[in-house]
Amino acid sequence: MENKEVDILIVGAGIIGTSIGAELARRGAKVCVIDKGSVGMGCSYGNAGWMTPCFAMPLPMPGMLLKSMKWLLDPESPLYIKPSLSLDLASWLYQFMKAMNAHQARRAVDALVVLSQKSLTEYEKLGQKYPEIHFQQKGLLMVSKTASGVAAAVDELNYVKDLGVPGKVLTSEDIQQMEPALKSPLLGGVYFSKESMAEPLRVVQALSKEITSHGGEIIENCELKEIIINGNKVEKVLTSQGEIRAQTVVMATGSWSKSLAQQMRLRVPILGGKGYAMIVPPLAQQPQYPMMLVEKKIAITPRENSLRIAGTLELVDQDFSITQKRVENIKKGAREFLHLPADLQVQELWAGLRPCTPDGVPLIGFHKNISNLMLAVGHQMLGLQSGTGTGILVADLIEGKTPFVDMNVLDANRF
Ligand SMILES: Cc1cc2nc3c(=O)[nH]c(=O)nc-3n(C[C@H](O)[C@H](O)[C@H](O)COP(=O)(O)OP(=O)(O)OC[C@H]3O[C@@H](n4cnc5c(N)ncnc54)[C@H](O)[C@@H]3O)c2cc1C
Structure with missing residues (x-):
């Protein structure tokens, strides 16, 4: 050059x-x-390929304090902060705790929904010009097997519904009808109808x-x-x-x-929020909708000839290594909701670092x-x-x- x-x-x-x-x-x-x-x-x-203004929650939402303390001690949790003596981590965690208040969360969600909705309109146009991105507006299902999971999904809806993000609360029967690929019993969830996805x-x-x-x-x-x-x-x-x-x-x-x-x-x-995504062959009962398995924090994205399963957030500093145990946890979590074959073949396994600010x-x-x-x-x-x-x-x-x-x-x- x-x-x-x-x-x-x-x-x-x-x-x-x-x-x-x-x-x-x-x-x-x-x-x-x-x-x-x-x-x-x-x-x-x-990444999971989701264009979902409903997920505009910053990581440090109010009420996260107790949960994050628990994650510190549990390497199997969907969100994990590896204890370390790093000054950067200590200062990041201090700012993270400070940001966990209702006022700051509300302002953050308001701004992030506006930014995401503006983006969605642009992606619609991009999808028309470049069909190869496979832009699809199928909506998004949040599904749960536990009362606390359903409550979390409903909270999410309540947080964004007045900002023009439509969604409706679903019973277990509603979900089973919409998405027969899910194992029963489920307790309930939420369907956000305008949410979209594409090939990232x-x-x-x-x-x-x-x-x-x-x-x-x-x-x-x-x-x-x-x-x-x-x-x-x-x-x-x-x-x-x-x-x-x-x-x-x-x-x-x-x-x-x-x-x-x-x-x-x-x-x-900025620290890296390490996450994994695996591509697996299409299931015998292939899901039709992108889905968030709420309590597992696992994202399921149906693709043309495969399925993407993504999850975990592990706070690291420029560490791209793959921890097999965490990958197995994602499979285990997905298996609780979907009929995955016993010998699930992973065609591709990828780790990426989400750029995470403390607030x-x-x-x-x-x-x-x-x-x-x-x-x-x-x-x-x-x-x-x-x-x-x-x-x-x-x-x-x-x-x-x-x-x-x-x-x-x-x-x-x-x-
Ligand atoms: C498992 C997983 C699932 C996710 N799912 C979703 C989802 O469904 N929807 C969503 O919105 N987000 C999702 N995300 C988050 C999303 O992927 C990130 O927020 C996004 O990719 C960040 O984009 P970026 O352009 O900031 O960073 P990157 O895509 O990382 O781009 C930064 C670029 O900078 C380059 N670079 C760095 N240093 C230099 C240098 N010195 N000189 C030149 N170039 C440099 C790098 O090579 C890199 O290409 C997911 C993330 C993960 C890990």
């Missing part, structure tokens, strides 16, 4: 970086997106096509090494392939953001001291569902337009 000069440089070609790149390229900016690997091969590769990698690839077809450029295997700051501006960035100068630099580096931000004297307390809300906006540096990181469990909305939001902020969502909640400088 020769040294370059562009309007906007975006670092990271996951769902967030490509959403921002596509939106800005459509608006006529000269955009360059770089990635240290290949497009969409970070956390955006193998193909979505990133479609957005990449949008970038290049609007004159933008994507450079793979190009790692950001250093940001050179002059006064209160980024002067240029040094990459593994050469120098790039840009009017605005956007960081969309997901779970890698903490150490990169340290270079810029910015506190970005469960992304960091979006300009750096307070570096006027041409924008952050768009920390989309935790909902990077896909809020991706294209983030693209529009970042493009609006760069163009000086009024943002469509409460920026106090998303403030990039809040930590």
Whole structure:
């Protein structure tokens, strides 16, 4: 690569970086997106593919304190925080506990639903233009075998129903009729009718096509090494392939953001929320709906010729190792709800790190001291569902337009 000069440089070609790149390229900016690997091969590769505004809950919801204490002690729980003496973890957990209050949760959910709904409208359009992303609006089932699980699903509905996310409470019989692939007995659940899904990698690839077809450029295997700051501006960035100068630099580096931000004297307390997804052959009784198995926190996504089973959240710092015991727990949990064969074959097993901020809300906006540096990181469990909305939001902020969502909640400088 020769040294370059562009309007906007975006670092990271996951769902967030490509959403921002596509939106800005459509608006006529000269955009360059770089990635240290290949497009969409970070956390955006193998997620559950859900575009579900109903799941706008940040991780530190009120009432989580006791649960998180229990997880600390239970490596088999669907959410696990490995005890460690790391200062980063201690400070992250302190901020996490602080964020567990009703006021903060309400503001977070309001903002994340707006961002997710905006994104959903964009994905509908993307699905029409790129049928290969397999955008489908089938709705989403939350199903449970326990009273506390049903109560959690109903709570979720109550939290979002006034924000224009329709859903209805279902009895065990309703669910069995809708989704015969589920084992009985079930106790109940909720059906959210507008929720959607697509193939996550193909979505990133479609957005990449949008970038290049609007004159933008994507450079793979190009790692950001250093940001050179002059006064209160980024002067240029040094990459593994050469120098790039840009009017605005956007960081969309997901779970890698903490150490990169340290270079810029910015506190970005992002840890990885490790999750696993496995692709298995279609079941004899293949589910028709995407489903959340509430008490197991397992996501089931029916695909054309297979099924994706995803779950667990294990707080780590750049650790991509696979813990077989946790994978077995996901299978065991799924087996309680679905007729999985005894010799279940896993065609693909993948681990990804969700970029998790302690308050469960992304960091979006300009750096307070570096006027041409924008952050768009920390989309935790909902990077896909809020991706294209983030693209529009970042493009609006760069163009000086009024943002469509409460920026106090998303403030990039809040930590
Ligand atoms: C099991 C699982 C299931 C999930 N299910 C869903 C779901 O159904 N719906 C949903 O909305 N979300 C889901 N998520 C979360 C979602 O996948 C993430 O929120 C999202 O992928 C984050 O996107 P991103 O673009 O911020 O990060 P990434 O996709 O990780 O992209 C960051 C990119 O930055 C690049 N990069 C990093 N450092 C540098 C550097 N120095 N130079 C150049 N490039 C660099 C990386 O190579 C990477 O490609 C799930 C996550 C997991 C793990």
